Amino acid sequence: MHSEDVLAAVGSGLWQWDEGTxxxxxxxxxARLLGLPGGAATLRSNAVRACLHAADYVSLxxxxxxxxxxxxxxxxxxxxxGEDGKVVRTLRAQVAxxxxxxxxxxxxxxxxxxxxxxxxxxxxxxxxxxxxxxGRALAEADSTAxxxxxxxxxxxxxxxxxxxxxxxxxxxxxxVIGHHGQEVADVSLWDMPLATDYPAAQVARTxxxxxxxxxxxxxxxxxxxxxxxEPYGRVxxxxxxxxxxxxxxGAWMAGFREPVAFTPDERSVLTTVARMLGQALSRAGLxxxxxxxxxxxxxxxxxxxxxxVFGMAVAARYVPxxxxxxxxxxxxxxxxxxxxxxxIVIGDVQGHDVRAAGLMGQLRVALRAYAAEGHGPxxxxxxxSRYLAGLADEQGADVRFATCLYVEIDPLTGTLxxxxxxxxxxxxxxxxxxxxxxxxxxGLPLGIEPDCDYPTTRMMLEPGEVLALCTDGMIExxxxxxxxxxxxxxxxxxxxxADDLEALADALVQAVVGPGSHQTTGPLADRREDDIALxxxxxxxxxxxxxxxxxxxxxxxxxxxxxxxxxxxxxxxALLHDWTSPEQVETxxxxxxxxxxNVLVHTDGDASVMAQVTGxxxxxxxxxxxxxxxxxxxxxxxxxxxxxxxxxLLLMEELADAWGVxxxxxGKSTWFELYESTATSLL
Numbered sequence: 001m002h003s004e005d006v007l008a009a010v011g012s013g014l015w016q017w018d019e020g021t022x023x024x025x026x027x028x029x030x031a032r033l034l035g036l037p038g039g040a041a042t043l044r045s046n047a048v049r050a051c052l053h054a055a056d057y058v059s060l061x062x063x064x065x066x067x068x069x070x071x072x073x074x075x076x077x078x079x080x081x082g083e084d085g086k087v088v089r090t091l092r093a094q095v096a097x098x099x100x101x102x103x104x105x106x107x108x109x110x111x112x113x114x115x116x117x118x119x120x121x122x123x124x125x126x127x128x129x130x131x132x133x134x135g136r137a138l139a140e141a142d143s144t145a146x147x148x149x150x151x152x153x154x155x156x157x158x159x160x161x162x163x164x165x166x167x168x169x170x171x172x173x174x175x176v177i178g179h180h181g182q183e184v185a186d187v188s189l190w191d192m193p194l195a196t197d198y199p200a201a202q203v204a205r206t207x208x209x210x211x212x213x214x215x216x217x218x219x220x221x222x223x224x225x226x227x228x229x230e231p232y233g234r235v236x237x238x239x240x241x242x243x244x245x246x247x248x249x250g251a252w253m254a255g256f257r258e259p260v261a262f263t264p265d266e267r268s269v270l271t272t273v274a275r276m277l278g279q280a281l282s283r284a285g286l287x288x289x290x291x292x293x294x295x296x297x298x299x300x301x302x303x304x305x306x307x308x309v310f311g312m313a314v315a316a317r318y319v320p321x322x323x324x325x326x327x328x329x330x331x332x333x334x335x336x337x338x339x340x341x342x343x344i345v346i347g348d349v350q351g352h353d354v355r356a357a358g359l360m361g362q363l364r365v366a367l368r369a370y371a372a373e374g375h376g377p378x379x380x381x382x383x384x385s386r387y388l389a390g391l392a393d394e395q396g397a398d399v400r401f402a403t404c405l406y407v408e409i410d411p412l413t414g415t416l417x418x419x420x421x422x423x424x425x426x427x428x429x430x431x432x433x434x435x436x437x438x439x440x441x442x443g444l445p446l447g448i449e450p451d452c453d454y455p456t457t458r459m460m461l462e463p464g465e466v467l468a469l470c471t472d473g474m475i476e477x478x479x480x481x482x483x484x485x486x487x488x489x490x491x492x493x494x495x496x497x498a499d500d501l502e503a504l505a506d507a508l509v510q511a512v513v514g515p516g517s518h519q520t521t522g523p524l525a526d527r528r529e530d531d532i533a534l535x536x537x538x539x540x541x542x543x544x545x546x547x548x549x550x551x552x553x554x555x556x557x558x559x560x561x562x563x564x565x566x567x568x569x570x571x572x573x574a575l576l577h578d579w580t581s582p583e584q585v586e587t588x589x590x591x592x593x594x595x596x597x598n599v600l601v602h603t604d605g606d607a608s609v610m611a612q613v614t615g616x617x618x619x620x621x622x623x624x625x626x627x628x629x630x631x632x633x634x635x636x637x638x639x640x641x642x643x644x645x646x647x648x649l650l651l652m653e654e655l656a657d658a659w660g661v662x663x664x665x666x667g668k669s670t671w672f673e674l675y676e677s678t679a680t681s682l683l
Contacts (some may be wrong), residue, residue, distance in 0.1 A: 007061075012107035015097055017045070017064055022149070024048050030106045033091055035080055046162065053079040053087065055154055064095060064102055074102070077109065108428040131272055134450070138280040139357040142287055148178035161254035163234065166281070167200045168243070168250040174201050177250065177281075196226035199239040207248045209271065210239040211262045220289035235278040236260040238270050242278035252277055309334070309342045311411045312539050315501035317509055319473075319532040329356035330400065330471045330533040338374045339673060341623070342411065345371075345444075346535055347404035347423065348471040359400055363388060364445070365455045367404075375417040375658045377406045378454045381446065385421065388447035401447040405469055412614040412621065413550070414539050419454045421446050424475060424482075427490060429466040431541075435494040437486055456662055463541040466498050468508075473530030477512050480522030488512070488522075501536045508534060550573055551613040557596050558606045563620075565596050569611055572624070575611055580618065584674050587655045588622055594651055595626040595670050603630040605667075620676040 013030025025042045028036065032049045049057050056078040069076035073096040093333050095104030134150075141147040148166060167178040176190045188233075199210040199222060209305045212218045213236055219226040229237075234255035234537070242250040252274050308314060328351025339344055343365060343498055349356045366387045370380045379405060388402060398513045404424040407416050418426065422445030429435045443453035457569065461467055468489075475485030492511035496504040512532065554569050557564040569589045576585045592609065599607035615621050636648060652659040656672035 004068050012105045015093075015095075015104060015106055015624050017102045017104075026106075031105050033080070033089070035082065035088060035106060035373055050162075051080055054079055057288055062092060066176075067095060068097055068102060072096070075106075088568045120530060131406045132160040133262055133267070134273060135276055138276050141284060144177060144281060144284045147284050148278070150179065150280075151180070151277055151420070161238075162254040162257050165200075165253040165255075166250060166277070167204065167253070169194070169204050169248065169280075174198075174204055183618065184579040197222055199225075199237065201484045203241050203251040204240045204248055207241045207243070209241065209267070209274075210237075211267065212237040212239075213260065214260060216221065233257060238262065238264070238267075240270055240274035242274060242281060244278050244282035247276060249282060251467065266283075282585075302392060307342075309411055309537065311407060312409070312537055314344075314538075315505040315536045317505050317532070317534045319509055319513060319534075327399075329360045330473065330531040331360045331467075332533045333364055333368065335368055335371045337371060337408070340675065341662075342376070343371055343380075344407045344409065344469065344535055344537065346469045346471060346533055347402055348473075348533070349402040350400045356423065359391070359402070361386070362391065363402055363404075367406075373656070374660070375406045376456070377417050378663060379458050381406055381421050381443070381454045382452060385446040385452050386450045389450040391447075403445045403472075407467075407469070409461075409537070413612075414459055414463070416459050416467070418457045418459060419443070420457075423556070423634065426469060426473055427468040427470075427486075427493060428461070429468070429493050429498060431462065431464040433494050433498070435490040437490065443566050453663070456664070461537070461539045464498070465539060466491055466493070466501070466504070467537040469537075471531065471533045473532040474508070474512055474534055476521050476522075477530050477532065479524040481524060484522050498538065501538055505536055510537075553611050554611045556606055557600065557609065557668060559600060559604065562600055565600075568592060568596060571609055575613060576622065579620075579622075580676050584622075586677070588624065588674055591652060591655060591672050592624050592626065595624070595672070598634065598670070599626060599628040599630075602632070602634075603628050605629040615676070622674045622676075623671065624673075625669050625671045627667060628665065631662070631663070631667060633661060633668060634670065661682050 012026045013033050015030045018027040022045045023042055024045050024047070026036065026040060028039045029038075031039050031041065034048060038048065051112045052060070058417055060074075062097050063074035063076045073094060075092065075094045075668060078091050078093050080089050082088045089108050090110075091106050092109045092198075093106055095102040096385050114593065134164065134635050136254075137150045138147060141150050150167070151164060163180065166177045167174050168177045174196070189339070192198060192201060194205055195477075199212065204209055204498050212221065215230070215235055218229065218237065221297060222229075222357075224397060232255065233258060236256040236259055238254045238256075238260075240252050240254075241248045242252055252272065262270075296492070298599055311443070314334065316334075318330065318332065329351055330347070332344070332346045335343040336346065345364075347360070347363065349360045349363065356648050363384060367384045370383045375383065384404070388400075404419075404421040405426065406419045406421075407425040407426070409416055420438050420440055420442040425437050425440055427435060427441075429438050438459060439460075440457035443454035444452050470489070475482060475489060477485075480488060488511060489508065492508050496507040498504060509532065513529075553575050555564070555571060557568060569592065572589055572592055573585060576588065596607045596609060610625045611628075612623045612625075614623070615619055652672055657675045659670075659672040662669045662671065
């Protein structure tokens with residue numbers, strides 16, 4: 001024998017209440033006790049509300065909400081009323097949370113005293129309880145859809161509409177924002193001029209409520225729109241203005257299938273609900289506008305396309321945990337450079353407000369522009385710092401600085417040139433899973449000193465290794481300092497799936513802001529939250545850049561033996577013995593001669609030459625690097641017609657596909673590149 005049969009034998013019914021959907025499921029016995037026709041069914045809560053005394057339903061709803069929130073048992077006495085409004089029986093309702101819904105029993109109890117009188121003796125208490133419950137529910141709604149759902153489930157004491165519609169004013173038109181309890185039979189009711197002979201339009205024009213107590217009265221007062229309303233089968237209507245900040249923003253329609261006299265008490269309840277509904281809709285609209293603004297700012301200030309680097313896998317995340325408009329000063333970017341390389345940038349502007357977001361957008365554009373001009377990583381950050389310092393001078397006291405990390409990537413060799421402006425250092429997960437924080441040279445944050453030099457650190461990303469770049473929110477969020485934050489992050493990086501960067505990025509974010517992170521707080525007293533930007537870069541072990549053949553030659557030309565320049569030229573010709581374009585071979589010989597001669601003439605040290613060819617035949621790249629120990633940077637001159645020097649940089653600019661001068665810790669390096677594919681395309 002099933003438990004349902006046992007309960008039915010003793011006069012108890014089973015029911016379930018789903019607060020999320022507003023559905024109530026009853027078995028046959030529970031349906032009979034509630035006076036619901038049709039036996040076992042799943043119904044909207046409105047159907048149950050219509051069977052119960054209004055005050056009891058409010059008390060029951062409050063008890064159920066409390067039980068759902070606290071995980072306790074809710075118990076309440078409720079009176080079942082008939083169609084004439086008289087109490088038929090009293091039930092004891094019990095529910096408890098079970099698997100996402102509240103399940104329990106209903107059984108009849110016998111109380112002393114007569115129960116046949118009308119259930120209207122405690123109207124003031126029922127009205128007060130209803131308005132408190134309605135105010136709480138509308139205050140918690142944070143979207144227009146949620147406000148409409150709450151409005152549809154309100155249980156008014158003694159009378160409840162079975163259909164409602166909310167209208168909004170847009171210019172000189174009235175449109176339907178939402179409706180419940182009916183399907184709109186005529187689309188002309190969705191959008192109409194404010195001058196239409198319709199009660200909701202009149203309410204929106206005048207700001208005064210309209211009550212219609214019968215179909216005859218409706219047809220007499222509004223003959224034009226009565227044919228559109230008649231099919232819905234309502235017999236009473238209330239149209240009330242929705243007001244926010246003293247302005248009528250729309251109208252609320254409540255329709256009734258039973259006649260309503262609209263007594264002063266009933267009109268008072270409807271008016272109060274309309275005021276709360278107008279405030280809730282205005283608040284929800286503002287919150288939705290802020291969310292839309294936030295989403296728009298994020299879409300504008302972050303890369304429009306998924307970042308990509310040839311031969312490498314990239315994953316990126318931006319998590320606005322700083323509060324407010326959910327936008328701040330953190331950003332990342334992936335930039336294609338004129339040299340054929342790629343730059344990854346990650347930065348953080350001081351603050352978590354709209355001002356920080358605006359500065360972040362300006363910095364991102366400026367940094368992209370300097371990188372597109374072909375400057376080296378150090379020069380890009382120097383110019384960006386000067387730009388931010390100039391903004392501070394123009395805008396007065398609101399001075400902001402920014403940290404930034406700029407990485408220029410050579411995807412064919414895995415070489416990374418890293419420049420830091422006060423930003424957290426990068427971390428690398430090695431091929432065996434070991435994770436280390438790479439110590440790199442650092443300069444001042446951007447915007448502090450207009451003229452600031454930024455040292456460059458060169459490192460290699462080997463096949464299978466993962467480079468992690470992040471802002472300080474990834475380290476310090478959750479009450480962590482730099483030491484404990486890095487420990488948390490490197491452990492998560494070592495434990496994550498290195499072969500799936502998207503899953504690894506999700507795992508890192510969850511380790512910092514997910515539920516598990518709140519169980520292991522940092523050593524600081526507060527749980528500080530900050531915006532997070534994260535970029536992961538992995539050199540694919542089976543990718544095309546790891547199978548590229550490499551040729552390399554190195555030579556030192558000393559001050560004491562300048563004749564070695566000839567050996568340098570011969571070595572370069574030998575390295576390029578099968579190069580597609582003989583003209584480019586001679587160009588490379590000319591340029592390396594100019595670069596080495598410049599070192600021997602203008603410095604007191606030796607010149608170190610490194611030439612490297614990477615790639616497959618037809619698409620190869622020549623990179624020549626000439627280094628010296630002098631800190632003096634070369635500058636362009638305008639030689640006269642008969643001058644014998646001063647043309648080196650001009651030749652570089654005219655003949656090389658890419659070139660530059662990079663400061664090093666012990667001097668500088670002048671480099672140039674030639675691309676075999678360029679020569680092939682010119683044939």
